[in-house]
Amino acid sequence: xxxxxxxxxxxxxxxxxxxxxxxxxxxxxxxxxxxxxxxxxxxxxxxxxxxxxxxxxxxxxxxxxxxxxxxxxxxxxxxxxxxxxxxxxxxxxxxxxxxxxxxxxxxxxxxxxxxxxxxxxxxxxxxxxxxxxxxxxxxxxxxxxxxxxxxxxxxxxxxxxxxxxxxxxxxxxxxxxxxxxxxxxxxxxxxxxxxxxxxxxxxxxxxxxxxxxxxxxxxxxxxxxxxxxxxxxxxxxxxxxxxxxxxxxxxxxxxxxxxxxxxxxxxxxxxxxxxxxxxxxxxxxxxxxxxxxxxxxxxxxxxxxxxxxxxxxxxxxxxxxxxxxxxxxxxxxxxxxxxxxxxxxxxxxxxxxxxxxxxxxxxxxxxxxxxxxxxxxxxxxxxxxxxx
Numbered sequence: 001x002x003x004x005x006x007x008x009x010x011x012x013x014x015x016x017x018x019x020x021x022x023x024x025x026x027x028x029x030x031x032x033x034x035x036x037x038x039x040x041x042x043x044x045x046x047x048x049x050x051x052x053x054x055x056x057x058x059x060x061x062x063x064x065x066x067x068x069x070x071x072x073x074x075x076x077x078x079x080x081x082x083x084x085x086x087x088x089x090x091x092x093x094x095x096x097x098x099x100x101x102x103x104x105x106x107x108x109x110x111x112x113x114x115x116x117x118x119x120x121x122x123x124x125x126x127x128x129x130x131x132x133x134x135x136x137x138x139x140x141x142x143x144x145x146x147x148x149x150x151x152x153x154x155x156x157x158x159x160x161x162x163x164x165x166x167x168x169x170x171x172x173x174x175x176x177x178x179x180x181x182x183x184x185x186x187x188x189x190x191x192x193x194x195x196x197x198x199x200x201x202x203x204x205x206x207x208x209x210x211x212x213x214x215x216x217x218x219x220x221x222x223x224x225x226x227x228x229x230x231x232x233x234x235x236x237x238x239x240x241x242x243x244x245x246x247x248x249x250x251x252x253x254x255x256x257x258x259x260x261x262x263x264x265x266x267x268x269x270x271x272x273x274x275x276x277x278x279x280x281x282x283x284x285x286x287x288x289x290x291x292x293x294x295x296x297x298x299x300x301x302x303x304x305x306x307x308x309x310x311x312x313x314x315x316x317x318x319x320x321x322x323x324x325x326x327x328x329x330x331x332x333x334x335x336x337x338x339x340x341x342x343x344x345x346x347x348x349x350x351x352x353x354x355x356x357x358x359x360x361x362x363x364x365x366x367x368x369x370x371x372x373x374x375x376x377x378x379x380x381x382x383x384x385x386x387x388x
Contacts, residue, residue, distance in 0.1 A: 034384070039336075040348050041319030042386030049370070050083045053378035058105045058167075058308065059371070061364035063113060068140075069372060069380060070120070072102035076145075079380055090144030093136055096125035099161020107168040109137065109204065116140045121166040121178065124150075130157035132195075133164045133180040137204075151206025152178055152223070154195045160184050167235035167308065169244060175209060177201050177225065179232035179246060186269040186284060189228050192220035197268060199232065199246065199260050201225040213263030228266040228293065229258075234309035234326055243342070245297075247306040247326055250274035251282060255303045256296035259342065267293040273301055298337075298344050305330030308360030310369065312385070319386040325369060327358035334358050334371065334383075350383075 034045040055072040062068065065081035074095045075088035095103050101123030109117035116139050124134035132154035138145035163181030170176050182189040182197030189197025192214060200223040201212055214220035234247030234257075246258045254274030258266050269284040271293050276282055289295055300306070307327035315321045324344075326335040332355050338346035351358065359374035369383040 037350060037383065039319070039350060039386055040346075044350070044386050045384040046351070046354075047382045047384070048379050049382050050079045050085050050380040051377060053077070053085070053372070053380065054376065055102075055374050056359065056372035056378040056380065057103060057374065058107075058360045059362055059380060060106045060108055060118070061362055061370055062108070063365070065366075067370065067380065068106050068118065070103045070106045071378075072104070072374075073097045074103050074122075076103065076106065076120070083380075091138060091146060091148055092120065092144075093122060093134070093148060093150070094125060096123040096131040098131075101131055101161060101164050104133075104164060104166050105168050107170070110170050110172075118145075119168050119176065121168065123164050124153060124157075126157040129159045131159075131161075132157040132183075133166045133178075135166070135168070135176075135178050135206075137206075149206075152200065152202060154180055155221075156194065158183050158185060158196070163231040163249075165232050167233060169235040169237055170204075171237060171242070171244075174204055175201050176204055177235060177244060179229070179235045179248075181231035181248075182229070182268070186282070189230065189268045190265070190270065192217070192224065192227065195221055195223065197227060197229050198224045199226045199229060199235075201262075225262055226258075226260040226264050226266060228268050228270070230256075230268040230272075233307045236309050236311055238311055238342075239313050240311075240322070241342070245309065245311075245324070247309055249306060250300075250303050252277050252279070253301055253303055255300040255306045257298040257306075257344075258294070259297050261294075265293045266296070271295075273299050274303065297342070303330055304328035304333070304335060305357075306335075307358065307374075308362070310361045310363045312363050312369070315367065317388045319388065325361045325363075327361050327371065329357040329359065329374065332357055334361065 032048040034047045037044040037046045057070045060068040067079040076092045078086040103122045105121040107119045121135045135152040136150045138148040160183045163183050165180035167179045188194045208222045215222045232248040251274040271290050309326045312323045322339045324337040333352045334350040337344045356373035360372045371381040373379045
């Protein structure tokens with residue numbers, strides 16, 4: 001398969017009809033008072049913008065102050081600035097909502113103000129229970145999506161239910177990066193003729209850049225940018241340096257932050273700081289390092305369950321300036337890493353008392369952080385940083 005395959009009209013119609021079915025309206029929480037959140041750098045304020053969302057997976061702030069929020073079951077909703085939540089938007093591709101699969105990331109195209117284009121990643125169903133990570137773009141209208149086109153499909157599809165990834169990041173040269181997982185099939189991360197466990201780089205229309213590192217190799221997929229990844233659910237460019245940062249789940253221990261570079265091997269499952277969930281060593285692992293494989297830039301020896309990430313930069317004098325924020329699913333908090341250049345010089349945990357799985361975090365134009373919690377009663381939260 002190669003990119004730019006339109007979604008069949010029947011699937012779009014089915015999704016639209018499904019979206020029109022009655023659905024419980026998530027509650028607005030605009031009247032909820034803000035609560036103080038203690039931080040090493042001063043108190044922040046936390047407000048519930050909306051609640052009642054069903055396992056929200058990603059949030060994308062819109063220029064008008066509203067938000068797009070994905071729900072893992074397959075719904076894309078619009079949340080207004082005052083916390084009102086829409087019915088599911090029509091036109092979303094069909095998803096495989098089983099295990100860890102479903103509707104995943106949502107991101108605005110770099111030219112969204114002109115094109116109204118958004119990108120979605122999701123678990124795409126196949127025949128006989130097979131599925132794979134996929135990505136599509138579409139035009140956002142008032143009531144739903146039009147001009148839906150699939151630009152990427154993970155191949156081969158496999159019959160497992162976990163480790164789909166998946167996040168988007170855009171550089172300033174017309175490329176989209178798409179992270180994904182190895183679908184719990186560890187060996188695939190090292191197999192260059194398969195797309196599991198790879199970070200891929202495409203043009204915005206889904207075509208393959210001619211300068212991708214494996215273009216022209218008969219034994220490798222040309223979409224691949226880097227490989228040896230386990231389950232990547234965080235991806236963002238550092239606005240200060242233009243470097244791409246990626247976070248991924250380790251097994252039992254060993255969650256990683258990497259700075260992926262073209263053609264390099266990031267080791268999974270041959271090198272890892274973690275062990276199997278059974279308590280036994282990973283069978284393929286030889287240790288924490290191996291020649292020819294890139295060591296992680298930063299390692300959490302105890303797994304927080306890393307998910308979405310966002311940089312808070314360009315705000316001199318603000319207490320949280322030059323920070324990297326990461327959602328934590330297993331440890332149910334928000335991680336703030338203080339940066340000096342690329343170095344992590346301090347770490348603190350926020351929202352411990354909330355006790356909810358932080359699935360995504362974004363920094364909006366208003367200077368606030370917006371988070372979603374992956375729960376039955378999922379919330380969209382606004383976190384206002386400490387002031388100078």
